[in-house]
Amino acid sequence: MMLIITVHVNAPAGQAIGIKEQIAQDLERYGDTRVVSVEVVQPTYRQMQIGETVSRQGGKRK
Secondary structure (H helix, E strand, C coil), rough: CCCCCCCCCCCCCCCHHHHHHHHHHHHHHHCCCCCCCCCCCCCCCCCCCCCCCCCCCCCCEC
């Protein structure tokens, strides 16, 4: 039997390798462990413009 475990960790940037190693080391007591991939996902931010309004017909008002 093989378990595939997905973990999301909210941690400071630059700690991915250390976290990966610690998780793999903790799981080794249950059997052979292999890290398949590590992905760093940067947060996305939304940007809003202030000062422009749009009319109901889709045209811009000033």
